[in-house]
Amino acid sequence: MTETTENTQLDDEAAKSIASLHFDIVREGHALRNLSKRQVSRVQFGGGKYVVKSYRINPFRRIFNCMPFNTDYANLLGGLTPPLRANFAYRFNCQVTIVDDAGEMDLFHLFAHFPLPSNFIDIYSNAGKLLAKIHAKNIFHADTKPPNFVINSNLPSMPPILIIDCDKIRKYHAIPMEKKLFNLAQFIACSPSKIDSNLQLYPNAMKAFFDGYAQEGKLTRGALDNMVGDAVACALGNRKIEVRMPPAMKKGLSASMMK
Ligand SMILES: Nc1ncnc2c1ncn2[C@@H]1O[C@H](COP(=O)(O)OP(=O)(O)O)[C@@H](O)[C@H]1O
């Protein structure tokens, strides 16, 4: 497998062969996901390991060029997500994307393993840093739950934790606070609460995640506590996230509204 972090494209023939292996895997019932609208599988080809995602799309969408996902992510998140190797129309109603396979373990399934790897704190801390880096790029990733943070064991030139499932990301001029809180809430809400053997250690992992987020984002302890408080409330109570403003800003706002 190529070790470059750049999005070097597979040639057409290799990409088609990988897609066809993917559909064989789906037919044989060995896919990672097999939903009516999308399928995901791991494919090995020519010494490389890939994850292939196929989407059923309405051919009209193609005609009007309105695709159900965003493939710009590879550029926007360059270096933080496994490289995109191919993205192409397949048969009359499918779109296929091929990315490098970063490895089989993610932050959700990690907690099903007993004993936990001794570096689990580092893993969660790096995941928090990764989310802060995404936010620093003013990018909102619509699905930042733990299974979408993959532990990188295949791509030596890339960071230890990578974000996947980037079909729905949005670039902002300045990412709003409520979007950051939404991402934190997603991470909290999808905690592995039913995995009992390691559960007593989960709070330590979450703390490492938040500390990593604060460290990378240069947040003060108070700012982090406020964000985590809001995100937890949102994750638990399903309440709409309200954005806290520093009192000085509130004052400034009401003063400008009086004018
Ligand atoms: N680049 C990748 N490297 C390693 N595993 C991946 C990668 N992409 C996807 N996966 C695995 O496939 C699963 C489904 O892929 P994902 O893109 O998250 O699709 P979904 O939209 O169904 O959640 C992930 O939970 C992960 O286990």
Ligand SMILES: [Mg+2]
């Ligand atoms: Mg996913």
